[in-house]
Structure formats: C-alpha cells, structure tokens
Amino acid sequence: MSIDLKPLPRSFYERYTIDVAKDLLGKLLVRRFPDNSFVAGVIVEVEAYRGEDDPASHAYRGLTPRNRVMFGKPGVAYVYFTYGMYHCLNIVTEPEGVPAAVLIRAVEPVYGIEKMMKFRGKKDARNLTNGPGKLTMAFNITKELNGIDMTKDDILFVSNYDKYPKFEIGVSSRIGIKVGLDKPWRFYIKDNPYVSKLRGRPMGTRSKNKSAKP
C-alpha cells in the first residue's frame, strides 16, 4: 500500500480558527516513520484555541517559550507536554503573528492499527485514539515533533479523505478547562464511536432515568 495522499496546503490553516477546526473533521491524520511505515486515522473530534480573546488558551497571557509556535506560521505542529505524562497535538492556524491552534482530540483508526496497539499497549480498538493523550501515544507523537511543518509529507500531516461518509457536526464547550467555558469551540462527528467522552456534550443527552419509583 503506497501513500498517494497530499498534505493540505498552508492556505487551509491560514484562516479563522473556528472554521479550520470544523473543516478538519473527516480529514485523515497521517504519521510516517523513518522505516517508511505509517499509521493514519480520520479526525473525529477537535477544539479551537485562540489568543487574547480566549482565556483558556495557552497564548492568553502572551508569548512564552512553550507557546511560541502558536504565534508562528500556520500549518505547523504545536505539541506540548502536560499532566506530567501526556502529550497533546495541535495545528497552528491563522496568519503568522496571530496566536491560535486547533487541538486534535480524537481520531478513528484507519491504517496501522496493529502498530497503534503496540505503541499504546492496549488491544481495544475503541480505546486506542479516543482522547488527545491517547492518540499521541498511538501515533508516537512527542515533543520532538513540536514545530515541524505539517504541509510537508515526510513526518506528520493531514490530507483529504474522500472515503468517509457524510456526517453531521456536533458542538459543545471545550473539555478539561476551567475558564472560557462560554465558548462552544469543541466540534465532533456526531454518532462516531471514537469521540473521546460523553461529558461536555450539548444538554439533553441524558440516557438514564434513575429515580422513577412511585
């Protein structure tokens, strides 16, 4: 199986972050390794983070050594380390100088599932890439990839993927933050089983009705 996939161009990322986030759903995230093998998955859940107007963003309080790539060129990977043991993958958006990025929260495994299982140390396909820390493990994405250019096809990139069926986009507030909860900037493919959590969903999705005793 050969890769005839082409990275999305920089112009795709050089736009309003919310639009980029939504447009990334249904695209294919591809990770290539030095031995020419690769893994890939369909992006099914993302979150948008911006700058001054977004208190939940790493860039809210200005430039620091950690967040500097958010201020740089669009289409570049922003990978950070958190909670003492996990990495998260973002793609920088908006023109250079404007801090913003899209967090990839979950993908649906498509190619190289065996390899993902190896990196994750788990066998359940459903539990391989359904979270930001999990998918970086499955794709072997670490801080070393921070700052790499995702408009090139050699290490990490996103391409169009026409095989995914038509879908509806779900919206909610973002997960795992304490401020900026007023912004509905989490987007996911509705009814896709690889979306990370069932918390942080739009209201009215309660499935249980406990206290129904007379």
Place this chain on the structure above:
DNA sequence: CACTAGATTTTCT
C-alpha cells in the same frame, strides 16, 4: 454504569 482518586513533571507565577 458513574464517580473518585492518584499518577507524575513541566511550566509559569
């Protein structure tokens, strides 16, 4: 099924 606690270390105040 739902919820809680514990892990573990970088980063910025």
Place this chain on the structure above:
DNA sequence: GAAAATCTAGTGG
C-alpha cells in the same frame, strides 16, 4: 509552589 487543553484503575450501585 500550584496548576495543568489527561488517563487509568478502582470502588460502589
């Protein structure tokens, strides 16, 4: 020194 764009195992219903 505290918090962090998280995950897992464990408990209780």
